Amino acid sequence: MTVTATHVDVRDLVVRYRRRVALDGLDLRLGAGVHGLLGPNGAGKTTLMRVLATVTRPASGGVTVLDGDVVAGSAALRRVRRRLGYLPQQFGYYPRFTVREFVEYFAWLKEVPRERIPVAVDRAIERVGLLDRADERLKRLSGGMLRRAGIAQAIVNEPDLLLLDEPTAGLDPEQRVDFRDLLRVLGVDACVLVSTHLVEDVAAACADVTLLHEGRSVFRGTPGELAARGDGGDGDSPIERGYTAVLRAARAA
């Protein structure tokens, strides 16, 4: 259920790993809907996801997630974490767990009420198209199936903020199309932030897109607006040309 108009409010966010600056004064506000996060390797996408998922603390700046100040207040963290879903780029798992056990475990971590867990778990597994493999051990799944199990754990608590880092990596084309449909449904009420290198996923499923370069936002707009910036860019589609043209301009600046 949506309880806040601005799900994410990031102000002048700086994150450093020793002397390397990963996010460099980023401002970003996100409400309900599906938001794409694009950028070349090292642009800071995963770092932003980790800050919003409350697993990385910034060096400075303000971060409000689902009305909770996650930098200053540890009091807000537990409440915010219950309402988050997060698919990390690389996620750990017990290989002997079945898909169902894995998703159940996250339902328990997210404090889904005990009596609701069986229905919530089945629904999440069904939504990613894995119901026929629900009792398979994770170690027996293909890479794409494992990623779908990862998406299932991220949505099991029907999160208000869903953070998906490279969710379509390893999915076959048919699964990617199904996944985009799922994103559209989830984005009606929740704020969904999807980091990807697949520009066409953004064009198909996202209402708006943020393009990061060296820890800063160099573009925010609709996929159509990014496509319209394509003059002088390379690529096979208008949005790819927009992406490369905006990056080229940012590097030249």
Ligand SMILES: Nc1ncnc2c1ncn2[C@@H]1O[C@H](COP(=O)(O)OP(=O)(O)OP(=O)(O)O)[C@@H](O)[C@H]1O
């Ligand atoms: N644990 C870490 N220790 C040191 N530097 C790090 C660490 N994690 C990330 N960085 C650096 O921070 C910057 C941003 O990295 P980040 O992983 O957020 O980028 P990204 O946009 O997600 O890249 P990719 O598309 O390759 O996943 C990079 O320069 C990276 O080398």
